[in-house]
Amino acid sequence: MRKVVIAGVGMTPFGISEKTNIEMFSEAALTAIADSNIEPADIQALFFGNCLGGFEEGQLHMAPFAHSAIGLPISAPATRFESACATATVAIRHAALLVGAGVYDMVLAGGTERATVMSTPLATRTFAMASHALYESPTGITFPGVFAMAAYLYAANYHIHIKELKLHMAEIAVKNHYHGAKNPKAHFQKEIDTDKVLNGMMVADPLQLLDCCPFSDGAAAVVIMDALKAKELVKKPIYIAGMGQASAGPLYVQKNLTRVRAREVASQAAYSQANISPKEIDVCELHDCFTIAEILAVESLGFYEFGKGYDAATKGETRLGGKVVVNPSGGLKAKGHPIGATGAAQVTEIVEQLRGEAGDRQVKGAKIGLVDTLGGDLGTVCNLILRSES
Amino acid sequence: MKSPLTFNRYQEAMGLGRLLGLHCEDCGASTVPPQAVCRECGGWNLTIKEIDKTGILRTFTVIRVAPEGMTPPYIVALVETGSGACLMGNLNGVDPDEAGMELMGREVSISTQVVKGDVYACGDIRSPVFTLA
Numbered sequence: 001m002r003k004v005v006i007a008g009v010g011m012t013p014f015g016i017s018e019k020t021n022i023e024m025f026s027e028a029a030l031t032a033i034a035d036s037n038i039e040p041a042d043i044q045a046l047f048f049g050n051c052l053g054g055f056e057e058g059q060l061h062m063a064p065f066a067h068s069a070i071g072l073p074i075s076a077p078a079t080r081f082e083s084a085c086a087t088a089t090v091a092i093r094h095a096a097l098l099v100g101a102g103v104y105d106m107v108l109a110g111g112t113e114r115a116t117v118m119s120t121p122l123a124t125r126t127f128a129m130a131s132h133a134l135y136e137s138p139t140g141i142t143f144p145g146v147f148a149m150a151a152y153l154y155a156a157n158y159h160i161h162i163k164e165l166k167l168h169m170a171e172i173a174v175k176n177h178y179h180g181a182k183n184p185k186a187h188f189q190k191e192i193d194t195d196k197v198l199n200g201m202m203v204a205d206p207l208q209l210l211d212c213c214p215f216s217d218g219a220a221a222v223v224i225m226d227a228l229k230a231k232e233l234v235k236k237p238i239y240i241a242g243m244g245q246a247s248a249g250p251l252y253v254q255k256n257l258t259r260v261r262a263r264e265v266a267s268q269a270a271y272s273q274a275n276i277s278p279k280e281i282d283v284c285e286l287h288d289c290f291t292i293a294e295i296l297a298v299e300s301l302g303f304y305e306f307g308k309g310y311d312a313a314t315k316g317e318t319r320l321g322g323k324v325v326v327n328p329s330g331g332l333k334a335k336g337h338p339i340g341a342t343g344a345a346q347v348t349e350i351v352e353q354l355r356g357e358a359g360d361r362q363v364k365g366a367k368i369g370l371v372d373t374l375g376g377d378l379g380t381v382c383n384l385i386l387r388s389e390s
Numbered sequence: 391m392k393s394p395l396t397f398n399r400y401q402e403a404m405g406l407g408r409l410l411g412l413h414c415e416d417c418g419a420s421t422v423p424p425q426a427v428c429r430e431c432g433g434w435n436l437t438i439k440e441i442d443k444t445g446i447l448r449t450f451t452v453i454r455v456a457p458e459g460m461t462p463p464y465i466v467a468l469v470e471t472g473s474g475a476c477l478m479g480n481l482n483g484v485d486p487d488e489a490g491m492e493l494m495g496r497e498v499s500i501s502t503q504v505v506k507g508d509v510y511a512c513g514d515i516r517s518p519v520f521t522l523a
């Protein structure tokens with residue numbers, strides 16, 4: 001494999017947008033292209049993420065329209081990726097594999113989502129389509145419901161009183177909103193306290209409103225490039241040092257929802273390719289779609305032993321200034337979660353952190369970062385390890 | 391290679407009060423709901439086997455914000471059947487507002503109900519229903 005870098009990044013503000021999916025993607029993509037010191041005509045392929053365009057705008061096959069909207073050459077194929085919430089990270093990984101293999105030198109990858117154009121019941125229904133349609137969806141399970149079941153199981157398996165666990169979960173929401181308040185592109189830029197989390201409406205017992213990430217609009221994109229080419233074009237290329245992706249079946253096959261096996265396998269592959277251990281990660285953007293999800297992630301990524309990661313935010317260890325800063329962007333929880341774009345926004349945050357360009361939320365001296373994106377009912381996980389030096 | 395138990399046959403049997411799964415002749419594991427290969431070992435040597443309609447409730451949630459077309463609150467649960475395979479279904483007969491963690495580990499019996507398909511679903515689907523034993 002050739003060395004592969006991220007040469008440029010771009011993202012729209014996340015939140016509620018008046019723009020179309022393709023308008024948002026165009027904004028992010030052209031920012032990433034300009035950030036890479038290239039022109040749209042230089043791009044050799046587009047790996048385009050979108051999950052719910054059919055429901056949001058009645059639009060399938062959005063990739064070639066996005067391609068044309070930003071002036072990519074006709075010789076650059078545009079392909080749509082869909083891996084539920086992990087969509088854009090999976091697109092980026094495949095772009096990096098093909099650049100590494102020498103098929104392309106420069107690929108644009110990312111995603112867009114316009115979730116707020118749907119009503120909450122329709123959005124809830126369409127998100128739940130990522131559960132097994134024959135054997136899970138008929139129960140009326142929802143995306144918060146899946147993680148709610150994991151939260152009860154976590155409390156039972158590790159003998160933690162649910163009230164205590166919920167307090168630590170609330171501390172994760174507080175921490176991610178604290179980070180989000182420092183991010184001018186975050187959906188929520190307001191700090192909250194644990195009382196506010198614990199007084200929220202119940203969404204799926206035991207998860208309350210502020211345990212859950214919002215439905216958001218937004219887009220993000222990155223330019224993946226051969227390292228030698230990038231050296232001539234940009235000052236601070238960020239190296240992709242390791243990658244992993246793994247798949248697991250529906251919930252009824254996974255059984256123990258406190259152990260995200262796909263993440264254990266994917267992150268192990270990424271650590272091993274990068275030849276580093278979890279201890280060496282300075283900054284991490286991980287998939288906190290729900291507060292409990294951050295607990296499951298810090299454990300399966302190897303930052304904490306199983307059953308020991310639940311109070312990391314409470315102790316300040318994952319906050320800015322802590323031993324491993326988790327979700328300095330605000331995470332899905334506060335930055336927002338436009339599902340098809342989320343992974344590319346996580347990569348954008350880590351790239352800005354490793355370049356030292358993250359402003360008020362800069363993790364001092366960050367050199368190695370981890371991206372963690374989960375899709376659906378814990379069925380897809382994709383991990384990327386990025387470094388500021390080769 | 392064709393699985394001996396299709397979705398349609400699994401559903402028809404549910405309508406007759408029977409829960410069918412697949413028995414793996416290689417490793418002895420049960421696979422339910424049906425799929426092409428044994429979920430434990432990937433074996434192809436499968437025969438149809440009746441699954442005992444009891445199990446243990448492993449975890450649950452009360453859905454309070456529901457997808458379009460569903461009326462909350464209701465309880466969704468993950469149940470481990472005696473055969474070792476798990477099923478997702480609805481826990482009936484318990485007031486959702488009274489549902490707590492003491493439900494976890496309780497024995498349940500398994501029946502089924504027809505869930506009306508919405509505009510997106512491939513028709514009506516029979517889905518597991520659990521009641522405390």
Ligand SMILES: [Zn+2]
Pocket residue numbers: 414415416417418419428429430431432433
């Ligand atoms: Zn087997």
